[in-house]
Amino acid sequence: MLETHNNKITPPQAVEGTPKATGDINDLLALMARLRADCPWDVKQTNHSLIPYAIEEAYELGEAVQADDDEDIKGELGDVLLQVVFHCQLYAEQGRFDMSDVIATLQEKLIRRHPHVFEAETLTDDAAVKARWDEIKAEERRVDEARGKPRRRLDATKAGSALMQAQDVQSQASKLGFDWEGVAGAFEKLEEEIEELKAEVRDKSKAEIKANISDIEKELGDCMFALVNVARKLSLDAEAATLTCVHKFKSRFGYIEAQLAAADKRLEDSDIEEMDALWEAAKRHERSS
Incomplete structure (x- = not known):
């Protein structure tokens, strides 16, 4: 069991030998500690260098859920979890906090934001739950401000791409x-x-x-x-419009690749003039289908 503590933070002990996949969170933390000790790439990473990977993994998880493939979903959930474990390992090495602190903070937040579950409050539908959630978040912001944490009017905007x-x-x-x-x-x-x-x-x-x-x-x-x-x-929605464009580009480029393959050619064997002509053909194919 992971236990929250206020003592000096000590990074997890690295696993020795060749580890096995056990499904135990503590074994995963020990594996991450080993990677930080012995993998040249992992050793070089910082909390800031990992930011793009965390964003990328979240998007890949979304795509896996949309595809509804269990193996892909498990893999992508694991990749998201890796980002959490990696960050916790780095912060533990800095003596700031560890995984147990993160879990305890999450537990406290979930309990605090669900008084209709754990206390006497009665909320009858999801809209009421959402409204109460927002009220609690607003109160948390007021507490932060009282503690001296600066808060500007646009600081409450959503995270995302x-x-x-x-x-x-x-x-x-x-x-x-x-x-x-x-x-x-x-x-x-x-x-x-x-x-x-x-x-x-x-x-x-x-x-x-x-x-x-x-x-x-x-x-x-x-x-x-x-x-x-x-x-x-x-x-x-700028995000949705851009994603539509990305999917359209990939589809058209796939058409180019397929047409070249049918002619027993590779993309590397083609030139921009030929590919541009096939691009226009892909657009005509879209309109006719």
Whole structure:
């Protein structure tokens, strides 16, 4: 059993020899400790370097659930769990907290946010539960503020992908009066940002672009943010629209690959002119199907 403690944090003891898959959380923690000791890649990782992997694994889990394949779902749930275990190992090495502290914090939160289950409160439907949940979260934020934790008006926006965060922060700012009335202003801002991005790269050599890549990245981010604002003003979900485009691109590229394979050719044996012609054929195939 994992036990919460207030003593000095000690990282899990690394497993010796060749471990076995037991299904025991403590054995998993010992395996992670071993990887941190002996795997060159794992040794190099930090909490910050792992952030992209945690995001990627969450999306892959979502895709596995949509596909409804048990083996894939188990694998992706395990990958998400690995991110939790990896982060806990790193923080334990820093002497800050360990897995038992994370589990205890989660247990406390679940108990605190479900008074209708563990206390005398009676909530009759899911809408009432959601409203009470939001009330409790608001009270938790007030407690944080009383403890001196800074809280700004847009800090309560949702976590998620960059597109999701951009759209939510824009929506929250709109509720505070920081917005255009119609979509025209959003389009003008998008055009302005695109021109600024073009100016950063126009007539520049590869070396000049590389030397100025930080400023170019900022301008590109401004363009993405402005485009998300156009989506919001049109009542579209920027994340869903982008995912639709990704799936469409993959489908069309798959068509190209299949047509080349039917001609006994590989993608590597083709050129951009041939692939572009097949791309247009894929678009015609979509419209006719």
